[in-house]
Every structure is written in structure tokens, then in C-alpha cells.
Amino acid sequence: MSRIEKLMSQKSRPMVAHRGFIYTLERTLEDKCTFRCKNRNCKARCHTNLSMDFFMLDPTAHSHAPNPEQIPAIEAMNKIKMKVVSSDEATSSIIQSSLRALPLTAVSSLPSPASLVRTVRRQRPTPCSTSNSLLLDLFRKTDRGEDFVLYEDNQMIICATTRNLSLLKQCKHWFVDGTFKAVWRHVQDNGLTRKYEDDDTFRLNVRKLLVLPFVSASEVIEAFDLLADDFDDEAENLVEYFEETWIGEKKIRGNGRKKPKFNNELWNVYEHVMNNLPRSNNAVEAWLGIARKI
Numbered sequence: 224m225s226r227i228e229k230l231m232s233q234k235s236r237p238m239v240a241h242r243g244f245i246y247t248l249e250r251t252l253e254d255k256c257t258f259r260c261k262n263r264n265c266k267a268r269c270h271t272n273l274s275m276d277f278f279m280l281d282p283t284a285h286s287h288a289p290n291p292e293q294i295p296a297i298e299a300m301n302k303i304k305m306k307v308v309s310s311d312e313a314t315s316s317i318i319q320s321s322l323r324a325l326p327l328t329a330v331s332s333l334p335s336p337a338s339l340v341r342t343v344r345r346q347r348p349t350p351c352s353t354s355n356s357l358l359l360d361l362f363r364k365t366d367r368g369e370d371f372v373l374y375e376d377n378q379m380i381i382c383a384t385t386r387n388l389s390l391l392k393q394c395k396h397w398f399v400d401g402t403f404k405a406v407w408r409h410v411q412d413n414g415l416t417r418k419y420e421d422d423d424t425f426r427l428n429v430r431k432l433l434v435l436p437f438v439s440a441s442e443v444i445e446a447f448d449l450l451a452d453d454f455d456d457e458a459e460n461l462v463e464y465f466e467e468t469w470i471g472e473k474k475i476r477g478n479g480r481k482k483p484k485f486n487n488e489l490w491n492v493y494e495h496v497m498n499n500l501p502r503s504n505n506a507v508e509a510w511l512g513i514a515r516k517i
Contacts, residue, residue: 229275230297231304233342234463238297239275241282243289245297251475255279262287263452296332299325300342307346314343335414398504406433406465413460428453432465440491444470444480 228240237248239258246258246269256275260267262285269282303321310317318339325333333339358380363372365384374381383391391397410419410429419426431450438446447470454462466472469490471480495501 227271227275227277228294230294231301232297233300233460235304237275239269239271240294240297241269241278243291243294244282244285245290245293246282248475249473250477260285261456263454290332292326292329293332295326295329299329299333303339303343304346307343314340317343338414341412396501398501398507405468406461409461409464413458415458415461418457425454425458428458429461435469436490436492437496438491439493440487443487443491 230238230240230245232238232247237256238261239246244267245261246267247261249257249259249268251257251273254273256271256273258269258271265286267283267285269278270280271278299321303317306312306317306321312320322333334342358372358375363370365371369384369386371382371384372380373383406429410416415425419429428450431453432447435443435446435450447466451462451466466483468484469487471483473480
């Protein structure tokens with residue numbers, strides 16, 4: 224059997240390539256690794272030893288033709304990421320040197336130039352801060368001198384005063400803004416704006432993601448899995464962002480999923496709809512708009 228090529232995905236997850244087909248790691252067991260075809264519409268699987276050196280079971284049949292041109296493109300991306308971590312070279316220099324030997328047939332499998340630049344910038348180590356605080360003291364207190372920052376880390380800042388909290392405790396329903404609006408920003412950041420404008424199927428699939436809050440909480444994961452299979456490889460980063468943030472990644476070892484950044488209970492509005500409760504904050508925004516004019 225021909226050799227297995229080891230690769231890494233854009234999220235630094237193990238992948239293997241064999242005879243023009245690419246497989247992503249699905250789970251790791253005690254004695255083997257299970258991989259699935261990178262094409263989400265294909266059900267092909269393969270099993271390797273833990274070090275991913277050889278197949279323990281022959282790969283099952285694919286429902287599509289191989290695409291060997293993708294392999295050197297992924298290898299080039301892996302090379303770029305490794306070089307970024309250990310080099311202070313300019314972004315353009317790293318990209319040019321890493322792609323110099325890339326076959327012309329593989330160029331079409333590369334991300335857009337803008338995406339390549341973003342990849343380099345994301346991989347660069349973040350400069351260390353000399354202070355644990357993310358905010359100046361000026362912004363940590365209200366005009367009345369009350370403490371205003373309840374919690375802060377590298378991902379979020381929670382602002383409220385003690386009086387704010389006492390008022391919130393009296394409210395049966397809380398309204399939060401700016402949740403799934405972030406999906407559109409990720410469509411733009413991944414260079415998918417033109418695809419969204421021109422591809423009716425892709426546009427519909429993105430909109431389906433945005434209505435997952437209206438699906439019963441017990442069926443959200445199943446609904447997401449069905450939707451994820453409808454996206455092509457070009458939207459892989461978008462789907463992975465949504466999965467990590469709102470659904471939870473699949474665990475590499477065993478079954479189940481990791482805890483997402485925002486639990487289902489925070490954004491699911493199915494019960495609100497069924498109980499005829501507010502499912503948006505339009506009324507609050509309207510009140511705020513009037514208050515600003517006073």
C-alpha cells in the first residue's frame with residue numbers, strides 16, 4: 224500500500240492523505256485513529272495506528288474523484304504556519320518563499336491572497352502585555368466612582384455596577400445584542416462575500432445557520448450536523464467558527480462535544496417562541512433610541 228502523507232488542517236488538526244484523497248481526524252481511540260473524508264458529503268473512512276504511519280483497515284470507497292492538487296497546497300499552508308512562528312520575516316516574504324516550489328496545478332487550491340495574509344497574521348505570536356489589566360483605570364469606574372468592571376480576560380470584559388446587578392435580579396427576562404450578527408463578519412473575514420452574493424445555495428445555507436436559535440435545544444446539534452454537510456470546503460473556516468463558538472467541537476477522544484464558547488441556553492429562543500415570549504430586543508432598542516433624544 225502506498226505511503227500515508229501527514230498534514231495539518233487550518234485549525235492545526237491532524238489530517239492524512241492517500242492516493243489523492245484527504246482525511247481529517249474524527250476520533251482517537253486506545254489503539255487507533257479514525258479519519259473521515261475531508262469532503263463532508265462523502266462518507267469514506269479510514270483507520271490508522273496512533274502514530275498515523277499505516278492503515279489498520281483499508282479506506283472505504285469514496286463518492287467522488289480524488290483531488291491530488293489539494294495536497295501540495297495544504298503542505299504549503301503548513302509550511303507557512305511553521306515559518307511564521309519561528310521567523311520575523313515580512314508577511315509577503317514568508318508567503319513568496321513558501322509558495323515558490325508549489326506546482327502550478329495546485330495554485331487553484333490555495334486560499335485567496337487576502338486569506339493567506341490573514342493566516343500569517345493570525346499565526347504570529349501575540350506580544351506579551353506588561354500588565355494584567357486590559358483597561359485604563361479611567362474606564363474601570365463610573366462617573367460616580369463605582370467599580371464598573373466585574374470580570375476581564377483576553378476574550379471578554381463584563382461591565383456592571385453592584386446597583387446594575389440588583390436591578391437585573393428583579394428582571395425576569397434579559398435582552399442581549401450582537402450575538403449571531405458575528406457570523407456575517409466571519410463570512411467577510413474568510414473572503415466569502417462574493418460567494419454569498421453569487422451562490423444562492425451558499426447564501427441559503429448561511430441563513431439556515433442564523434435560524435438555529437429557533438430549533439428545539441435538544442435537536443440543535445443534529446440540525447447543525449445536517450447543515451454543516453451542505454457546505455463545501457471553501458466554507459470550512461466559517462463552519463468551524465460556528466461549531467466552536469455556538470455548538471461545541473467534537474471530542475477527539477470518545478463521543479460527545481466540547482463545551483462551546485456560548486452555551487445553547489444563552490442563545491436558543493425556541494421556548495420563547497413556544498411560550499409567546501419576546502425573542503428579540505427590538506423593544507429595548509426602540510426605547511433606548513428615544514431615551515437618547517431626550
